[in-house]
Structure formats: structure tokens, C-alpha cells
Amino acid sequence: MTFTRRQTLGALGTAAAVPALSTGLAACGSAGEQEDGTSLTILQYEDPTTAQGQGWKRALELFQEKHPEVTVDFQQTSFDAVRQNAKITLSGKDVPDVIEFNKGNADGGQLAAQGLLTDLTEQVSSRGWDAKVTESMRSFCQYEDGMAGSGPWYGIPNIGEYVTFFYNQDLFDQHGVSPDITDLDGLEAAMDTFFAAGITPIASSAATSQGFNQMWIWYSLVCAIATRDQIDDFMFVKAPVDFSAAPWAEATERFQAWIERGYVGTGISGLNFEQATVNFLSGKAAMVMWNHGVFHRAASEADFAWGWMTMPGANLVMGSSGHLWGVPEGARNKELAYEWIDITLSEEVQNLIGGLGGLPIAGDPSAITEERTREYTEGFVELMDANTLSYYPDYPVIGFLDFIQEHMQAMSNGNETAQEYLEALQSFYDEGTQK
Amino acid sequence: MSDTLAPAASPARASTPRRRGPHIRYRPLSLLVLAATVAGAILVLAPFLLVLLNAFKSQADYSTHGPLAFPERLDLAAVQGYLEIVDFPRALTNSVVISVLVAVLGVLVSVLAAYAIGIGRIRMRTGVLAVLLLATMIPQEALIYPLFSIAQATGTLNTIWSVTVIFVVLQGAFGTYLLSGVLGTFPKELLEAARMDGAGRWRILWAVVVPVIRPTLSVLMVFFFIWTWNEFYIPVVLLNDQSAQTIPIALATLRGQHSVDMTVVNAGSFLSLLPTILFFLIFQRTLSNGVTAGAVK
Numbered sequence: 001m002t003f004t005r006r007q008t009l010g011a012l013g014t015a016a017a018v019p020a021l022s023t024g025l026a027a028c029g030s031a032g033e034q035e036d037g038t039s040l041t042i043l044q045y046e047d048p049t050t051a052q053g054q055g056w057k058r059a060l061e062l063f064q065e066k067h068p069e070v071t072v073d074f075q076q077t078s079f080d081a082v083r084q085n086a087k088i089t090l091s092g093k094d095v096p097d098v099i100e101f102n103k104g105n106a107d108g109g110q111l112a113a114q115g116l117l118t119d120l121t122e123q124v125s126s127r128g129w130d131a132k133v134t135e136s137m138r139s140f141c142q143y144e145d146g147m148a149g150s151g152p153w154y155g156i157p158n159i160g161e162y163v164t165f166f167y168n169q170d171l172f173d174q175h176g177v178s179p180d181i182t183d184l185d186g187l188e189a190a191m192d193t194f195f196a197a198g199i200t201p202i203a204s205s206a207a208t209s210q211g212f213n214q215m216w217i218w219y220s221l222v223c224a225i226a227t228r229d230q231i232d233d234f235m236f237v238k239a240p241v242d243f244s245a246a247p248w249a250e251a252t253e254r255f256q257a258w259i260e261r262g263y264v265g266t267g268i269s270g271l272n273f274e275q276a277t278v279n280f281l282s283g284k285a286a287m288v289m290w291n292h293g294v295f296h297r298a299a300s301e302a303d304f305a306w307g308w309m310t311m312p313g314a315n316l317v318m319g320s321s322g323h324l325w326g327v328p329e330g331a332r333n334k335e336l337a338y339e340w341i342d343i344t345l346s347e348e349v350q351n352l353i354g355g356l357g358g359l360p361i362a363g364d365p366s367a368i369t370e371e372r373t374r375e376y377t378e379g380f381v382e383l384m385d386a387n388t389l390s391y392y393p394d395y396p397v398i399g400f401l402d403f404i405q406e407h408m409q410a411m412s413n414g415n416e417t418a419q420e421y422l423e424a425l426q427s428f429y430d431e432g433t434q435k
Numbered sequence: 436m437s438d439t440l441a442p443a444a445s446p447a448r449a450s451t452p453r454r455r456g457p458h459i460r461y462r463p464l465s466l467l468v469l470a471a472t473v474a475g476a477i478l479v480l481a482p483f484l485l486v487l488l489n490a491f492k493s494q495a496d497y498s499t500h501g502p503l504a505f506p507e508r509l510d511l512a513a514v515q516g517y518l519e520i521v522d523f524p525r526a527l528t529n530s531v532v533i534s535v536l537v538a539v540l541g542v543l544v545s546v547l548a549a550y551a552i553g554i555g556r557i558r559m560r561t562g563v564l565a566v567l568l569l570a571t572m573i574p575q576e577a578l579i580y581p582l583f584s585i586a587q588a589t590g591t592l593n594t595i596w597s598v599t600v601i602f603v604v605l606q607g608a609f610g611t612y613l614l615s616g617v618l619g620t621f622p623k624e625l626l627e628a629a630r631m632d633g634a635g636r637w638r639i640l641w642a643v644v645v646p647v648i649r650p651t652l653s654v655l656m657v658f659f660f661i662w663t664w665n666e667f668y669i670p671v672v673l674l675n676d677q678s679a680q681t682i683p684i685a686l687a688t689l690r691g692q693h694s695v696d697m698t699v700v701n702a703g704s705f706l707s708l709l710p711t712i713l714f715f716l717i718f719q720r721t722l723s724n725g726v727t728a729g730a731v732k
Contacts, residue, residue, distance in 0.1 A: 043675060045688065045691075046691075047520060047689070047691060047694070047696075048519070048520055049516065049519070049520065050694075073676075075675060075676050075677055076520075076677045076688055077675050077677075077688060078671075078684070078687040078688040078689075078690060079690065079691050079692045080671075080687055080690065081671050081672075081675070081684070081687065081688075084671065084672070085671065085672045085675070088579065088580065088583050088672055089672075089675060092583065092587050092592065093587060094587065094592060094593075096675075102692070212693065273693065274695055274697055277498070278497070278498055278501055278502075281498035281499060282498065282499050282500065282501055283499075290693075291693060293693055293694045297494070297498060300494070300495065301494055301495035301498040301499065302498075303495075303499055323692075
């Protein structure tokens with residue numbers, strides 16, 4: 001039994017008609033093009049229950065009060081979605097008016113270099129944003145040919161973050177260790193005490209997916225002995241970096257010693273940051289190195305006394321601005337978009353974020369009533385004002401995060417020495433930054 | 436389960452000459468099999484139990500006692516948190532509509548196309564099949580830019596229709612490839628008999644071919660449903676707007692760069708699992724029937 005060509009085509013036509021029909025239906029369902037000035041589409045990915053999410057909820061109310069005629073579409077997406085799709089989304093014709101995007105050369109830098117984001121420089125000076133976004137918060141707002149550090153402004157952050165040790169005060173007291181440690185040798189002595197008592201000194205993790213603790217400890221050790229210029233050379237590719245010299249070599253050797261002496265625990269190559277956090281909060285480890293995420297969780301969940309300290313005696317402390325607001329080049333309501341960014345930087349919104357422990361960049365720490373939150377925020381503002389925040393180590397090169405994570409895992413397993421890691425780092429960095 | 440069944444219910448055992456005593460006697464081998472089955476069941480259920488365990492735990496409890504401990508008390512905060520962050524009913528509706536439409540339309544497209552290729556034996560059928568196979572083999576990342584442009588041009592971006600159409604085509608391509616093979620070995624006697632009785636091609640398809648391959652079609656439909664339900668990459672690109680998000684994408688919104696709320700993720704996973712478990716319970720007979728269909732002729 002065979003079909004003639006005509007019959008075949010007929011049958012295929014029927015089959016093809018089905019999807020075609022649903023396309024037709026769908027076209028009727030989609031929203032029509034909107035006019036300028038009557039709508040604002042905001043695409044962001046902050047958890048609405050966080051300090052920043054709460055602040056934006058208030059900002060939305062403020063915006064609506066000011067512009068009752070504007071329909072605001074506040075869209076919720078995910079960090080991963082923006083990381084994967086920002087380029088596709090922004091190259092479309094129906095782009096959001098404001099987008100929250102990821103900082104760094106691999107994300108924001110690429111978007112800026114491809115002309116997908118609006119140059120905000122003029123707005124920054126006319127609206128006075130440069131007074132609110134101070135020096136170390138500014139670096140990842142500006143991109144020149146896709147490289148952060150200088151050039152036109154493309155993004156505006158609302159909050160910042162910094163990385164510290166969080167320590168279990170009860171365990172410190174129990175073993176007669178004082179948390180007032182002034183240098184790395186003092187810290188190592190304290191960790192020896194814990195290790196001898198069978199307590200993991202630092203809860204850590206090194207899984208290639210989400211096991212960031214080891215990377216943060218390693219980079220914090222580098223920053224502890226680095227100068228501002230050395231970090232800026234590395235971060236913004238200003239001058240060649242020699243990884244076989246100070247501070248890189250010294251810090252990495254010390255990091256290897258920490259692994260070998262068991263300071264960071266054993267069997268961590270399969271753990272992620274969440275498991276490390278739980279190991280600290282359940283009292284199994286004396287310390288953990290993390291950002292405000294642990295601050296909030298310890299505040300509501302820890303059943304022991306706790307505190308925090310930056311890496312003892314550190315010159316620079318790991319930390320940076322949060323993710324950024326940007327205005328897509330193809331946005332239809334740019335004026336409203338600027339207005340929105342301005343409101344999120346307003347005193348009311350910033351102080352609301354601050355009160356909830358969200359580390360606002362332009363808030364007033366003294367307005368915070370809860371004592372611990374105020375101290376934690378003041379610690380951040382101090383570092384921000386002194387320009388001693390040193391960002392995250394994976395920003396300079398595209399694909400750096402995966403590279404570092406792999407080597408952190410290898411070092412934590414004892415499969416790689418500091419020397420081998422530094423050599424690999426040198427060639428990866430040189431290759432990635434020579435364009 | 437097997438030990439709770441009354442032996443009398445099984446005709447094979449009822450016919451054994453040995454009289455049943457007041458209590459059932461277990462032979463060592465059947466005990467061993469039972470133990471292995473239980474172990475297997477626990478292994479399969481472990482991930483579900485873990486999700487269940489942590490979905491109803493307070494965050495503090497989770498942090499203090501870890502993921503394996505039994506909850507101190509029933510805590511609904513995580514479930515409430517999930518429902519607060521995510522528009523769950525909306526995501527559920529979207530997922531169900533997309534998956535059901537793709538399952539039904541995908542099978543329909545596959546049957547029609549495979550009828551022409553497998554039974555109709557159109558010219559160039561090998562070529563057509565090769566193209567269809569190629570279409571299913573190309574990584575989705577390579578397709579995403581054209582798909583995005585098409586969705587944009589047709590105004591279906593951020594609506595569930597873009598994803599529905601794309602998956603009808605993608606699953607349909609795979610279904611056509613699979614069914615063409617099945618229909619290529621369709622008994623000629625049946626077709627001849629139908630033609631003798633004066634049935635046209637349309638009638639043969641619906642009255643003869645479809646009823647015979649129905650078990651295969653059911654399995655295909657179930658697979659299309661589950662595959663589409665779990666799809667992540669294409670929906671995450673095409674559906675930015677929360678009103679069009681599907682369940683897996685809604686779950687992904689819970690994860691930040693450096694933060695994740697494990698109890699909320701567990702609560703979300705639990706709620707998202709329920710519909711698929713329900714679906715599986717309803718269609719498990721179809722599934723197992725389909726898998727064994729054709730094993731005995």
C-alpha cells in the first residue's frame with residue numbers, strides 16, 4: 001500500500017495545520033505593544049522575603065504614589081535565568097524597561113560591550129547617583145570594552161556585601177579561645193586548639209557546583225596580605241600579574257598548609273556552601289567564612305552565642321556591591337526606568353533595607369535600631385568608606401569560576417599542590433586576559 | 436506488600452495440594468526476596484522521604500539538626516514561604532496545560548506522520564526520518580536563538596503557546612521516528628483485510644492501525660507529558676514572565692547566587708512532585724502495559 005505524492009502532501013498538511021492553528025490562537029493572546037510613558041516593566045530576581053526584596057516592595061509603592069497613571073509589571077525571575085538568558089532577552093524587541101543583571105566581566109561586561117545596555121553616565125551625574133555609589137562599589141558599574149573598573153556607567157547597585165568569619169562564641173569560650181585575634185598566626189593558634197579538641201575549626205566546602213567556601217577562604221588569604229594596587233591589577237587587568245610572587249604565592253602556600261593541618265575539615269570536596277553553613281549552625285564547627293547570608297541565618301536560627309570578624313590583620317576584605325540595575329538599550333520607558341532606580345536609592349528605601357540587615361550602599365547605619373544589625377552594617381560601611389573591599393576572585397576572566405572551583409576541589413582532595421595551582425592559574429589568567 | 440495478600444487470592448497457590456495452616460509459612464528464599472524488595476523500595480523512596488522530611492521542618496530546626504533528622508514539630512512556614520514567593524497555582528496550571536497539550540498534539544502529529552512514512556511508504560522516507568532524528572539530536576542550545584526570534588515574531592514570547600508549539604514539534608519529531616519503525620512492521624494481513632472490506636486510508640488509520648498500536652501510543656503520551664513537564668532550558672529562555680512560568684522554572688527562582696533556603700526548596704519540590712506522582716498513579720497501568728505490549732504475540 002503506497003500513497004501518491006499528492007495524498008502524502010495532504011496528510012502532512014493536516015499535521016502541519018495543528019501547530020499552525022495554535023500559533024494563530026496564541027498571537028491573539030499576547031499583549032499588544034504599549035505606549036511610551038504609561039507602563040514600566042521591571043525584571044529582577046531577588047527573593048521577595050529578603051531585605052532587598054522588602055525594600056523594593058516599598059519602592060514599588062512609592063513609585064505608584066508618584067505615578068498613579070503608570071502600570072508597573074514587576075517580574076520575578078531567577079539568578080540562573082538572567083545569567084543564561086540576559087543576552088537573548090535583551091536582544092529581543094520586547095525588552096524590560098529595567099533589568100537586574102549580574103555584575104562582572106562575564107555578565108555585565110558582555111552586555112555592555114554588545115550595546116545591550118544604556119549608558120547611564122549622564123543620569124549618574126544629573127541625579128547624583130555618584131555621590132551614593134562610592135569608590136569600591138562603583139568598579140563593577142563601569143565597563144570599558146566589556147572590562148570593569150572604568151569607563152561609562154551601565155549599572156547601579158542598591159546593596160553591598162562582605163565576607164567575614166562567623167564564630168561560635170560558646171565553643172570559643174569552652175576552649176578558652178578569645179575571638180580578639182589580631183593576626184593570622186593568632187588565628188592559626190586558635191584553630192590548633194580546636195583541632196586538638198576534635199572540633200573542625202572552619203566549616204568549608206569545595207564541590208565544583210556551589211561549594212564556594214574554599215575559594216572564599218583562599219581569596220581572603222590573598223587579600224589579607226595584598227595591596228589595593230595588586231588586587232586592582234588582577235581584577236581590572238591593569239598590569240600583568242605574577243602569581244608566583246607575593247601575595248599570591250604566599251597566601252596559596254598558607255592555604256595548602258591549612259588544608260593539610262585539617263583546619264577546614266575533611267571530606268569537603270563534595271559539600272556545597274549550604275552544607276557548610278549547616279555544619280556551622282549545628283555547632284559542629286567553630287567558624288565559617290561567608291557573607292550576610294550566614295548573618296541572617298545565625299540571627300534567627302543559631303542556638304548559641306556568635307559573632308563575626310574579618311580575616312585577622314587583613315589589608316583588604318572580600319566583598320563588593322550587589323547585583324545591578326540596568327536599563328536595556330531597547331527599553332521604551334527610559335525616563336520611568338531612571339525614576340525607578342532613583343527611588344530604590346532613596347533614603348526611605350535604603351534605610352528600610354538597612355533596618356532589615358541588607359547592607360544598603362546609601363543608607364544611614366545610625367538609623368538602624370537593632371544593635372547587632374547596626375554593628376554589622378557599620379562594619380560594612382567602614383570597609384566601603386576606606387575602599388578596602390576586594391570583590392570576588394572570579395570576575396576578571398570568563399569561565400574563571402569553574403576553573404577556580406575545579407582547582408579548589410583538587411587542592412582540598414590533596415591532588416594538587418599550591419605550586420601546581422599557581423602555575424595553572426597563571427596560564428589561565430594570561431590566556432583569558434590577552435585579547 | 437506481598438505478605439499482606441491472602442494466599443487464597445492467587446489461583447496458583449490455591450491449587451497446591453498442601454493444606455494451609457493457621458499461619459502462613461515463609462520459605463527462606465521468599466523472605467530474602469521480600470527483604471530485597473523492601474530495601475529496593477526504600478532506596479527508591481529515599482529522595483521523596485528526604486523532601487517530605489525537610490518540607491515540614493522549620494529553618495532553624497534544619498540548620499541545627501541537619502537534613503536527616505526528624506522534624507521537631509510540624510512546621511508549615513516553608514510551604515507558606517514557597518506559596519508566597521511563587522505563584523504556584525499559576526505555574527501548576529501552565530505546566531499542566533503545556534504538558535497535556537504537547538502530549539496529545541505530539542502523539543497526534545506523530546501518528547499522522549508515521550502513518551505516511553511507515554505504512555504509506557512515501558518516497559524519501561529514510562531521508563525524512565534522518566532529518567527528524569537530526570532534529571531531536573541537535574542540542575537545544577543550538578536551537579535557542581532561532582526559536583527566540585520565531586517566538587518574538589509571532590508574539591508568543593512570554594506566553595505558554597511558544598513552548599507548547601515548540602515541544603509539539605520536537606516531541607512529534609521523536610514520536611514520528613519511533614512510530615514509523617513500529618508501523619513499518621505492521622501486519623500486512625490486517626491492512627489488506629481492511630481494504631478488502633472497502634475501508635479508505637483515513638478509516639484504516641483510525642479503525643485498524645490506531646486501535647492496534649494504542650498501548651504504544653499511551654506510553655508515548657505519558658513520556659511526552661513527563662518530558663515536557665521536566666523541560667527547563669527552552670522554557671527558562673522563552674518564559675521570563677511569572678504569569679507564564681512552569682513548575683521547574685518557578686522552583687529555580689528560589690535559588691540565589693550565594694543563597695538558598697533549603698526548607699523552602701524542599702517544600703516547593705514536594706508541592707511540585709505531587710501532580711507528577713498523581714499522574715503516575717493514574718497512568719501506571721498504561722505505562723506497564725505499554726512497556727510489555729508486543730512482548731507476546
